[in-house]
Amino acid sequence: xxxxxxxxxxxxxxxxxxxxxxxxxxxxxxxxxxxxxxxxxxxxxxxxxxxxxxxxxxxxxxxxxxxxxxxxxxxxxxxxxxxxxxxxxxxxxxxxxxxxxxxxxxxxxxxxxxxxxxxxxxxxxxxxxxxxxxxxxxxxxxxxxxxxxxxxxxxxxxxxxxxxxxxxxxxxxxxxxxxxxxxxxxxxxxxxxxxxxxxxxxxxxxxxxxxxxxxxxxxxxxxxxxxxxxxxxxxxxxxxxxxxxxxxxxxxxxxxxxxxxxxxxxxxxxxxxxxxxxxxxxxxxxxxxxxxxxxxxxxxxxxxxxxxxxxxxxxxxxxxxxxxxxxxxxxxxxxxxxxxxxxxxxxxxxxxxxxxxxxxxxxxxxxxxxxxxxxxxxxxxxxxxxxxxxxxxxxxxxxxxxxxxxxxxxxxxxxxxxxxxxxxxxxxxxxxxxx
Amino acid sequence: xxxxxxxxxxxxxxxxxxxxxxxxxxxxxxxxxxxxxxxxxxxxxxxxxxxxxxxxxxxxxxxxxxxxxxxxxxxxxxxxxxxxxxxxxxxxxxxxxxxxxxxxxxxxxxxxxxxxxxxxxxxxxxxxxxxxxxxxxxxxxxxxxxxxxxxxxxxxxxxxxxxxxxxxxxxxxxxxxxxxxxxxxxxxxxxxxxxxxxxxxxxxxxxxxxxxxxxxxxxx
Numbered sequence: 089x090x091x092x093x094x095x096x097x098x099x100x101x102x103x104x105x106x107x108x109x110x111x112x113x114x115x116x117x118x119x120x121x122x123x124x125x126x127x128x129x130x131x132x133x134x135x136x137x138x139x140x141x142x143x144x145x146x147x148x149x150x151x152x153x154x155x156x157x158x159x160x161x162x163x164x165x166x167x168x169x170x171x172x173x174x175x176x177x178x179x180x181x182x183x184x185x186x187x188x189x190x191x192x193x194x195x196x197x198x199x200x201x202x203x204x205x206x207x208x209x210x211x212x213x214x215x216x217x218x219x220x221x222x223x224x225x226x227x228x229x230x231x232x233x234x235x236x237x238x239x240x241x242x243x244x245x246x247x248x249x250x251x252x253x254x255x256x257x258x259x260x261x262x263x264x265x266x267x268x269x270x271x272x273x274x275x276x277x278x279x280x281x282x283x284x285x286x287x288x289x290x291x292x293x294x295x296x297x298x299x300x301x302x303x304x305x306x307x308x309x310x311x312x313x314x315x316x317x318x319x320x321x322x323x324x325x326x327x328x329x330x331x332x333x334x335x336x337x338x339x340x341x342x343x344x345x346x347x348x349x350x351x352x353x354x355x356x357x358x359x360x361x362x363x364x365x366x367x368x369x370x371x372x373x374x375x376x377x378x379x380x381x382x383x384x385x386x387x388x389x390x391x392x393x394x395x396x397x398x399x400x401x402x403x404x405x406x407x408x409x410x411x412x413x414x415x416x417x418x419x420x421x422x423x424x425x426x427x428x429x430x431x432x433x434x435x436x437x438x439x440x441x442x443x444x445x446x447x448x449x450x451x452x453x454x455x456x457x458x459x460x461x462x463x464x465x466x467x468x469x470x471x472x473x474x475x476x477x478x479x480x481x482x483x484x485x486x487x488x489x490x491x492x493x494x495x496x497x498x499x500x501x502x503x504x505x506x507x508x509x510x511x512x513x514x515x516x517x518x519x520x521x522x523x
Numbered sequence: 524x525x526x527x528x529x530x531x532x533x534x535x536x537x538x539x540x541x542x543x544x545x546x547x548x549x550x551x552x553x554x555x556x557x558x559x560x561x562x563x564x565x566x567x568x569x570x571x572x573x574x575x576x577x578x579x580x581x582x583x584x585x586x587x588x589x590x591x592x593x594x595x596x597x598x599x600x601x602x603x604x605x606x607x608x609x610x611x612x613x614x615x616x617x618x619x620x621x622x623x624x625x626x627x628x629x630x631x632x633x634x635x636x637x638x639x640x641x642x643x644x645x646x647x648x649x650x651x652x653x654x655x656x657x658x659x660x661x662x663x664x665x666x667x668x669x670x671x672x673x674x675x676x677x678x679x680x681x682x683x684x685x686x687x688x689x690x691x692x693x694x695x696x697x698x699x700x701x702x703x704x705x706x707x708x709x710x711x712x713x714x715x716x717x718x719x720x721x722x723x724x725x726x727x728x729x730x731x732x733x734x735x736x737x738x739x740x741x742x743x
Contacts (some may be wrong), residue, residue, distance in 0.1 A: 323535065335529055346541075357534070
């Protein structure tokens, strides 16, 4: 799913801040309403008290006095005064009909001419006065406050969003830089990406660097393998070419026959090498099967596969009896396991000799021969790909043990090689973790 | 011409030895770098074919050790890697030429002849003396332009004498140049070859310096 970090931030901001702002406005309005009421009502009370003070000076008239205010600004106010007999002494020009409420002191609400009014009555010995004020005046004030608040928000919002936009862009700028680097990068470049990014992205960069490292390693390994394989294929090719030329060149039929035989050896060697290379690449590439192993059948196939080689090398082959049940593995890929054991037996027959025996118990499989073994100094080297001990007369690819190790690892087995006390080499596949 | 081959691959070494022998070279073959290091002193080799990837001791290390100890036999490198770096390192280590596997046998022989020729200071592929001329590549000798039928050993002796004009070659020297380890030298073999060459190319073609050895005649 793709989404924009900017968009998400802006949406989140709006989603969170707008309700908060609305809540703040509501609180403000509530508080302001309270304060405004208090303020205006105090004023009304004060005004009423002053008016009441003037009552004795207002004589009783037949017509109540209507002072000419002339100022529209105060038309939201209305006043009235009555003498102690309830006779209206004063009324403002609004024509507001304020009821006389002799003896009453306090606030009252009133609706007249589609206006809400708040009226304060003050009564005493001298009579009573009423000071009324339109409620809309108060509403207007609250409205103004809220409007200011709203305008402020609307004015600030674009700036806030711009600032956010800019900050996000600035924060993400290193990413753009990394993107450019990645675009320009050679596929096998192993240099890590710079960590000059916001710390929130460090984990991502670290993970990418880790991946880059691993990919580069794999690539290097593959490249070396390809180079090694090509190199290994050149040698039998060179050998075949030379031998073919010799066969063309020599006059002596015996020498020609010998060169042709050598040519055949070269062909066999190349085929073997190719088969091993393919086997190795298949071990890596192909889906492994995990199936219950039929060891008796596997042993039978193994015996069939190597008996010819054993016979031609005058080697006695000793495999466990068909009923042998103790094996370190009960599940695995039978094709690969067959390839693995076959390679071990092949090695023992070709390079060892005497009696070659395969033994197994619940934790290990071992293949031993009675040959000369491998010099201790070379025990590690013979496991390297394409390595062949000096002076080796037997044909081989130098890949057998690599294949064995690879398949063993896939099955949780570990290969170890050691020279036996009585002479000969023993290859042991042990189950378990590093033991 | 006597050649030392140092190559660990059984089939290649065997083929080089058989092929170069058939092309008129006397060849010895060693399979290991350390053997090769000492082996160069075992006979007066005219050139060396050296494989780079050797067990025991790397070909380049062998070559460098030779050059350090003052050995200046022409060396033709064989390499299975055609990376430029390998070739540069090879040539810089003192090799005179290189070939990348797989190579043609004929090319190995031609390059060896060229190396030896250059080392001997001549440029023309034909070796000449008086009425006799010899084409090392074709293994063919002519007398007054007419092809003379010579055996492989006689051709080798002729080539040796023509390459060492003005020098007297001892019998043992000639034996060492003509015979590799695989071939036993009969006690009077050289005398027999000299006799045959004289018969076919003129009795005064080869002069005998009593008690010393053989050299070319005046070439009249």
